[in-house]
Amino acid sequence: MATTRDRMLDAAAHVMRVRGLARATTKEIAKEAGFSEAALYKHFSDKTDLFVAVLTERVPSDLNGLLAGLPDAVGRKPVREVLEEVARTAVGFYRQTFPIAGSLFSDPRLLAAHRRALAERGSGPHIPRDLLAGYLAAEQRAGRIKPATDPTAAAQLLLGACLQTAFLETFSTESADPAETASVLVSTLVNGF
Known part of the structure; x- marks a missing residue:
């Protein structure tokens, strides 16, 4: 049976997907979950806390979890294979x-408040780039990546390409084969021009 917190997270994920973060309210999320807004605040400090929990606990693609585990892959798995999984x-x-x-980007005040709240938590969209760059730097020290490669730039190139791919797929509602897309992006990055 789902706990109160689980029901609240499920409701938050649903409301945020339908209305976007900027338009989702804690009152609406609490109502969707079948609880009072006061009950919601017993489990989450604010809407940003809910947002971070939704990203880490309700989004099936656990990007940060995968990236946090990359130090264990250094020297053990082929770099190309690791990068394809990341992509x-x-x-x-x-x-x-x-x-x-x-929708967060449509409200400058909300974006600024969200940015501050994430910074206070030591979280934010830079984390995936930093984790991937750390992995690439470790592989570079192990001699498996060329010394001239900038690990941060390589991480930005791969994740930026993934972001652009997802944006275009979301916009057009057409999706490509994830394995094929990952293979093409990583091959281009690894092989260079």
Whole structure:
């Protein structure tokens, strides 16, 4: 049986997907879950806390979890294989979070407040880039990536391509094969021009 917190997270995920983060209210989320707004605040400090919980607990593509585990892959798995898994997961994560986060950029005050709240939690959209760059730097130290490669730039190129792919797929409602997309993006990155 789902706990109160689980029901609240499920409701938050639904309301945020339908209305977007900017238009979703804690009152509406509490009502959707069948609880009072006061009960919601017993489990979550604010809407940003709910948003972070939805991203980490209700979005099936666990990008940060995958990236946090990358140090264990250094020197053990082929770099190309690791990067393809990252690309597949990143495209899925970004595709699932566009409907939630897109509206955030339409309200400068909400965006600023959200930015501050994420900074206080040590969280934010830079985390995937930093985790991937850390992995690439470790592989570079192990001699499996060319010394001239900038790990941060490579992480930005791959994740940026994944974000763009997810954006275009979300906009057009057409989706490509995730494995094929990941393979093409990683091959182009690894092989260069």
